Amino acid sequence: MRAFLVCTLLFVGGGLAQEKPGKPGDSPALTIYNQAFAVVRQSLPLELKAGPNQIEITDITAHVEPDSVILRDLKTGRDLRILEQNYRSDVASQGRLLALYEGKTIEFLVTDKDNNRRLVPGKIIRSGYVPHYEAYSQYGQDYRVAQAAYASTGTAEPLVEVEGKLQFSLPGQPLFPALADDTILKPTLAWQLQSDKAGPVNAEFSYVTGGMNWHADYNVVAPVSGNVLELVGWVTLDNQTGKTFPNARIKLMAGDVNKIQPGVGTLARVSAGSASFYGFGQPAVTERAFDEYHLYTLERATTLYDRETKQMEFVRAAGIQSQRIYVYDGMKVDPNYRNYPMEQIRQMESYGIESNPKIWVMQEFKNSKENHLGMPLPKGRLRFYRRDSDGQLEFTGENEIDHTPADETLRLYTGNAFDAVGERRRVAYKIDYNAHWIDETFEIKLRNHKKEPLEIRVVEHLYRWTNWEISSHSDPFSKVDSKTIEFRVLLPPDAEKTVDYMVHYTW
Numbered sequence: 001m002r003a004f005l006v007c008t009l010l011f012v013g014g015g016l017a018q019e020k021p022g023k024p025g026d027s028p029a030l031t032i033y034n035q036a037f038a039v040v041r042q043s044l045p046l047e048l049k050a051g052p053n054q055i056e057i058t059d060i061t062a063h064v065e066p067d068s069v070i071l072r073d074l075k076t077g078r079d080l081r082i083l084e085q086n087y088r089s090d091v092a093s094q095g096r097l098l099a100l101y102e103g104k105t106i107e108f109l110v111t112d113k114d115n116n117r118r119l120v121p122g123k124i125i126r127s128g129y130v131p132h133y134e135a136y137s138q139y140g141q142d143y144r145v146a147q148a149a150y151a152s153t154g155t156a157e158p159l160v161e162v163e164g165k166l167q168f169s170l171p172g173q174p175l176f177p178a179l180a181d182d183t184i185l186k187p188t189l190a191w192q193l194q195s196d197k198a199g200p201v202n203a204e205f206s207y208v209t210g211g212m213n214w215h216a217d218y219n220v221v222a223p224v225s226g227n228v229l230e231l232v233g234w235v236t237l238d239n240q241t242g243k244t245f246p247n248a249r250i251k252l253m254a255g256d257v258n259k260i261q262p263g264v265g266t267l268a269r270v271s272a273g274s275a276s277f278y279g280f281g282q283p284a285v286t287e288r289a290f291d292e293y294h295l296y297t298l299e300r301a302t303t304l305y306d307r308e309t310k311q312m313e314f315v316r317a318a319g320i321q322s323q324r325i326y327v328y329d330g331m332k333v334d335p336n337y338r339n340y341p342m343e344q345i346r347q348m349e350s351y352g353i354e355s356n357p358k359i360w361v362m363q364e365f366k367n368s369k370e371n372h373l374g375m376p377l378p379k380g381r382l383r384f385y386r387r388d389s390d391g392q393l394e395f396t397g398e399n400e401i402d403h404t405p406a407d408e409t410l411r412l413y414t415g416n417a418f419d420a421v422g423e424r425r426r427v428a429y430k431i432d433y434n435a436h437w438i439d440e441t442f443e444i445k446l447r448n449h450k451k452e453p454l455e456i457r458v459v460e461h462l463y464r465w466t467n468w469e470i471s472s473h474s475d476p477f478s479k480v481d482s483k484t485i486e487f488r489v490l491l492p493p494d495a496e497k498t499v500d501y502m503v504h505y506t507w
Helices: 094-100 133-155 342-347
Strands: 029-033 037-048 051-057 070-072 080-088 105-111 117-126 159-162 165-167 173-175 188-195 199-210 212-222 228-239 245-260 267-272 285-290 293-298 302-304 308-329 360-366 380-387 393-401 409-416 420-432 437-448 454-461 468-473 477-481 484-491 495-506
Touching (some): 029 212, 037 051, 070 080, 094 173, 212 308, 302 308, 380 409, 393 409
Parallel strands (some): 029 245
Antiparallel strands (some): 051 188, 245 293, 285 293, 420 437, 454 484, 477 484
């Protein structure tokens, strides 16, 4: 099964990739990252005069980053410059209108206990409107505390004068005579735009917005017996931007992209992920390396409504050869000791003697063309299922994969074995502080209650010091790294086996 590739270019890190200019009325283009932001590119038809122009734009999201705005005339090369930009997101609401009418008298629709309604005039002394909740993330803890203190003092309650008396609540439903001149109904960008010539222009308008996200999920199905897998995946798009994107062309970015978080001043790694290919027909999603990342393009334009979650199948592969691996890591460490340095651990006789009886079950397969995969698989949740003898799928575990390049091996923990048990205990411990050595001996018992043979990989951590040697051992072992060894033990059905070894530390 082959992956289908398409070249795509994207806005990354403050610049905009060169794309062919769109035709008037072109559908919007989105590049979505999976850390709740996206890049929006859309056509913006303008009728301009030479010199300064006053323009208001309301066809934007509620989470636009105003300082990310780019406006270009790609078609005629006209010189467009935004001399001044003002962004307002304080859209009309009851609290906002009450604030605009402070000091004025309006009517309130009051319902009495008999359900009779009448109009009562009331003067708004204080609206109780507390703005700037969205600024919490930008101005930090001190600002957040100050705003919370402002709200808790009672100043967040409305104060209304009715028939010469003050009350700390609205007497009824406020009826506003009209919208104030400075009221807006949608988030608005107001531009003072400079053009070098008059006439119509279809400009490209781009910006970064929050409120949009996506993630990938993989489902893996194993047969009744054996480990030849089928893999199917979904991509889930989530639009909470306050704007609908009709017939949008959508790309997904996979990789670790640095983006400055508002109000933090540090760079955060952006994890994006998705993958894609079909084994037949036109691919739903195509992939290609782009810079240090990977881009995935949805081949069909789709409408992404505000507050909509949209799912699309984007991966399908069969005949994936895998193997099930059993791992026994028997050392159980008290969490209080996890960050202790080796100098302290070396002196602690009781360290590392608790036993973990669970044997882990792992699934392993290679992401290669020979194994019917062989394309970058980005981060996402991977669920395992196995068919029962009656044909029904049963869930057998799940885990997450990180961004995985082609030809790398995936190994995932899916749960603990039911019919296999491990037991680890220390049987000898000697230390000579003057001669600077420690001898430590362990015994590992493995029991297989299955009706078929089982290979268990016994992992042992040599945690006392960096200088060590295995003085004696009952079974062959391999050195995994500078602090780890592994025994591979084959157990017959319904059998028990004991593995022991002694490690000699010097310093």
